[in-house]
Amino acid sequence: MTLAFDLFEPYGFQFFRNGLVVATIAGALCGLLGVFVILRGMSYIGHGLSHAVFGGAAASAVMKVNYFLGAGIWGVVSGLLIARVARRRVIGADAAIGVVTTASFALGLALMNRYGQASKSIEAVLFGSVLGVKVADIYAVALVALLGLAVVVLGYRKLLFSTFDRDVAQVSNVRVSLVEAVLLAMISLTILVTMRVIGTLLISALLVIPAASARMTTNSFSRLLWVSPIIGAITCFVGMNLSYHLDTSASATIILLDALVFVSVYGFAGVRNRTKMASLGHL
Amino acid sequence: MLSKTRQSILSKTGSPLIVCEHVSCTYGNAPVVNDVYLTINRGEFVGIVGPSGSGKTTLLKAIIGSQPVAHGSITIEPQLTIGYVPQVETVDWYFPVTVEEVIVMTRAKTKWWPRITSAERTAVREVLEKLGIADVANRHIRELSGGQQQRVFLARAMFCQPDILVLDEPTSGVDVRTRHEILHLLADLHQDGLTILLTTHDLNGLAAHLPRVICFKKTVIADGSPRDVLTPQVLETTYGAPMEVLEHGGMPLVVDHGRVAMRGEGK
Numbered sequence: 001m002t003l004a005f006d007l008f009e010p011y012g013f014q015f016f017r018n019g020l021v022v023a024t025i026a027g028a029l030c031g032l033l034g035v036f037v038i039l040r041g042m043s044y045i046g047h048g049l050s051h052a053v054f055g056g057a058a059a060s061a062v063m064k065v066n067y068f069l070g071a072g073i074w075g076v077v078s079g080l081l082i083a084r085v086a087r088r089r090v091i092g093a094d095a096a097i098g099v100v101t102t103a104s105f106a107l108g109l110a111l112m113n114r115y116g117q118a119s120k121s122i123e124a125v126l127f128g129s130v131l132g133v134k135v136a137d138i139y140a141v142a143l144v145a146l147l148g149l150a151v152v153v154l155g156y157r158k159l160l161f162s163t164f165d166r167d168v169a170q171v172s173n174v175r176v177s178l179v180e181a182v183l184l185a186m187i188s189l190t191i192l193v194t195m196r197v198i199g200t201l202l203i204s205a206l207l208v209i210p211a212a213s214a215r216m217t218t219n220s221f222s223r224l225l226w227v228s229p230i231i232g233a234i235t236c237f238v239g240m241n242l243s244y245h246l247d248t249s250a251s252a253t254i255i256l257l258d259a260l261v262f263v264s265v266y267g268f269a270g271v272r273n274r275t276k277m278a279s280l281g282h283l
Numbered sequence: 284m285l286s287k288t289r290q291s292i293l294s295k296t297g298s299p300l301i302v303c304e305h306v307s308c309t310y311g312n313a314p315v316v317n318d319v320y321l322t323i324n325r326g327e328f329v330g331i332v333g334p335s336g337s338g339k340t341t342l343l344k345a346i347i348g349s350q351p352v353a354h355g356s357i358t359i360e361p362q363l364t365i366g367y368v369p370q371v372e373t374v375d376w377y378f379p380v381t382v383e384e385v386i387v388m389t390r391a392k393t394k395w396w397p398r399i400t401s402a403e404r405t406a407v408r409e410v411l412e413k414l415g416i417a418d419v420a421n422r423h424i425r426e427l428s429g430g431q432q433q434r435v436f437l438a439r440a441m442f443c444q445p446d447i448l449v450l451d452e453p454t455s456g457v458d459v460r461t462r463h464e465i466l467h468l469l470a471d472l473h474q475d476g477l478t479i480l481l482t483t484h485d486l487n488g489l490a491a492h493l494p495r496v497i498c499f500k501k502t503v504i505a506d507g508s509p510r511d512v513l514t515p516q517v518l519e520t521t522y523g524a525p526m527e528v529l530e531h532g533g534m535p536l537v538v539d540h541g542r543v544a545m546r547g548e549g550k
Contacts, residue, residue: 039378039379153397154395155395156395156397157387157388157390157391157394157395157397158391158392158395160380160384160388160391161388161389161391163378164375164378164380164385164388165369165374165375165388167344167347167349167367167369168367168369168389168439169388169391170348170349171347171348171349171365171367172388172389172391172392172443173392174391174392215379218379219379219381219423219425220379220380220381221378221379221380221384222384222397222398224379
């Protein structure tokens with residue numbers, strides 16, 4: 001029974017229980033939104049946004065501004081800058097994201113180096129910190145998760161239509177730009193509330209890998225919306241536990257676990273079903 | 284000549300559904316569609332023909348409202364429902380949806396409930412049956428043949444009971460048999476009273492069979508019946524290459540000059 005006892009050992013710590021709850025919800029939330037991220041080819045946007053927000057988080061830590069306010073405004077400004085640069089058409093949206101977000105990220109790093117005393121919380125933003133989880137964080141993540149669920153359920157048809165066929169959705173009077181704005185806002189909110197807990201690096205991975213793994217298991221859009229959050233939640237839950245016992249970083253453990261799931265599904269789907277391998281066209 | 288044919292068409296058929304006046308569209312600074320005057324009336328079956336890059340798809344998108352108009356105006360009859368069928372090549376065939384899900388999508392604006400209701404399921408079956416593909420409802424869109432793919436998107440356009448069907452290159456990339464099937468299908472739908480507007484680069488296989496053809500290269504070159512419009516002068520202006528028009532089975536048959544000459548050399 002010592003093994004069972006060991007397994008439950010981390011549950012004795014308040015910080016671990018809080019971190020576990022936040023990570024699991026964040027995994028489900030990122031898995032859900034990740035479906036749209038991979039189907040719309042937005043994975044670079046998720047990646048970029050999380051890196052841009054890192055700069056904002058670092059700046060607000062140095063300037064002692066409220067994190068949500070500072071990083072939130074920073075994220076919005078980065079988004080607008082990306083849209084503005086990309087609209088010129090001379091350089092593509094991917095390059096625009098690359099310029100704006102890496103510059104933002106670099107600024108965050110520079111601030112972290114220069115102002116040592118604030119660096120603790122900045123590092124937490126980069127890699128996440130389960131130690132720093134407050135009850136307020138749980139509420140914030142849970143609230144955004146509920147909001148995300150509501151958006152996906154209530155907007156299901158509009159989201160599906162405008163993701164699959166933007167032009168025809170527009171002709172059918174779906175307000176495509178509004179749908180896209182809501183989706184981007186949801187992704188930004190998700191990044192904002194989960195960043196301090198699970199970190200920049202984990203967020204961009206969580207927005208892609210569970211959905212990509214799920215995509216290989218099914219050709220049904222509605223099932224994808226179930227499978228992807230489940231994979232996200234389970235890998236986060238198991239990864240958190242593993243990281244305690246292996247004494248590894250929580251975000252690294254979760255990403256590695258997600259990658260392992262992806263590789264297993266990839267191998268399995270390849271052996272079993274050729275038509276489902278075709279679905280890799282999306283990745 | 285242009286204004287005369289337009290007048291005769293206006294007096295011949297039903298009320299105007301789409302009126303383009305002085306319409307221009309641009310990509311960056313380059314004009315793609317320039318100074319187009321065009322009227323589509325209820326009950327017509329119209330084909331816009333022109334070489335690739337002639338701006339016919341852009342004009343179509345301007346009409347359905349997904350391409351901004353730089354100058355001029357496009358007047359659409361109020362309460363007009365447009366059923367749009369995109370080019371098969373532009374569809375993401377890897378997307379995880381079944382045929383049924385694709386067709387029900389058009390109700391996205393009016394319904395929010397995620398699940399397909401049994402009433403919708405019945406309606407989907409009806410449309411699919413009408414188009415002769417009743418058995419594909421639950422298939423993933425990748426598991427369809429070329430003709431079935433075209434029909435599924437036709438079914439989606441039909442699902443919202445449109446007044447007008449707008450199709451972009453409905454026969455591009457399909458084999459001869461499928462092209463015949465699609466043409467017959469569209470003719471039947473037109474017979475049932477549907478207005479149809481399509482673009483094509485297929486002169487003999489499609490355009491020559493239609494009651495009204497518009498030759499298009501950035502602007503309307505000629506507009507009328509195939510017999511009036513498919514003439515060597517008009518085709519040369521449209522395609523920028525000399526072409527010969529023969530007569531075959533009472534229909535104009537366009538022959539590319541270059542091809543004839545090469546065959547002659549070979550003998």
